[in-house]
Amino acid sequence: MEFPLVVGVDGSDGSLVALDWAVEEAARFGLSLRVVHASLWERYEGPVPSFGGDERPADELVAERVIAVALQRAGQLHPDVKVDAVTVPSDAVDALVDESRRAAALVTGSSGRGVLRGMLLGSVSLAVAGRAHCPVTVVRGEQRNxxxxxxxxxxxxxxxxxxxxxxxxxxxxxxxxxxxxxxxxxxxxxxxxxxxxxxxxxxxxxxxxxxxxxxxxxxxxxxxxxxxxxxxxxxxxxxxxxxxxxxxxxxxxxxxxxxxxxxxxxxxxxxxxxxxxxxxxxxxxxxxxx
Missing domain, CATH: 3.40.50.620 (HUPs)
Structure with a gap:
């Protein structure tokens, strides 16, 4: 059984860039793609946004929207790539490190939604790169690269x-x-x-x-x-x-x-x-x- 390529998403611009990169990588090597959103990502990268007027918890709404956007985006980029998406009730680092045990490789963005201006690398990306059991690619740098x-x-x-x-x-x-x-x-x-x-x-x-x-x-x-x-x-x-x-x-x-x-x-x-x-x-x- 071939392991999938795993990408962590939190709805931020950085994670969407990582998602796009991961879709291309999965298509390049004929891998399936597993999109992972950790519902407790805010422990590392900042609080979830508030959606006024809805009685459901904000993190539940965020999870649904993050996953929906990710699936739609991946399908538009490469319809032939098999994609599944999951919300994990855990903090981001633990969720992604656990996923790395069953992944061909892991992809993260360089920063999450709560990273302060001037911070060079998000804490999730750095922690995952240092703890994962498989290769980890942090998608950062210039757009042309x-x-x-x-x-x-x-x-x-x-x-x-x-x-x-x-x-x-x-x-x-x-x-x-x-x-x-x-x-x-x-x-x-x-x-x-x-x-x-x-x-x-x-x-x-x-x-x-x-x-x-x-x-x-x-x-x-x-x-x-x-x-x-x-x-x-x-x-x-x-x-x-x-x-x-x-x-x-x-x-x-x-x-x-x-x-x-x-x-x-x-x-x-x-x-x-x-x-x-x-x-x-x-x-x-x-x-x-x-």
Missing amino acids: IRGTAHKVVVGVEEGEEAAAAVRFALREAEGRGCEVEAVRAWRAPQQPTDPLMVLDDSVRVYAEQATDVLEEVLGAAQSEYPRVTIRRTVVEGPAHKALLQPSADADLLVLGASRRPDHRGLHLGRVSHTALHHAACPVAVVPHG
């Missing part, structure tokens, strides 16, 4: 098995989109030379070579599974969280790996993931190992 006009997927390549999982996810996405992958590996020398002419000195070059070796090792096995995907390799000096923001400005998707904490409370979202989730110019996928 969200619409997929760049024809490129960028993946940050770290070390370890979580890197391999992220690379496989990125290659699968690129194959489905018919685009290339840019695999980025950042490196830093313990001490930077003060003389710019010394940058290519052997004592520094070795770190660049080690970064290249890691990149090739991680890409090797995964590339054989997706031989039709073109991979462009980028080895760059500097902090990884900064090295990935620049290519994300010209990408349809940024893919990052994450490892599970030893105490099983969730994923380890380091500085790279946090920076990307708050600042990337394109949707960001966080892929857990295992």
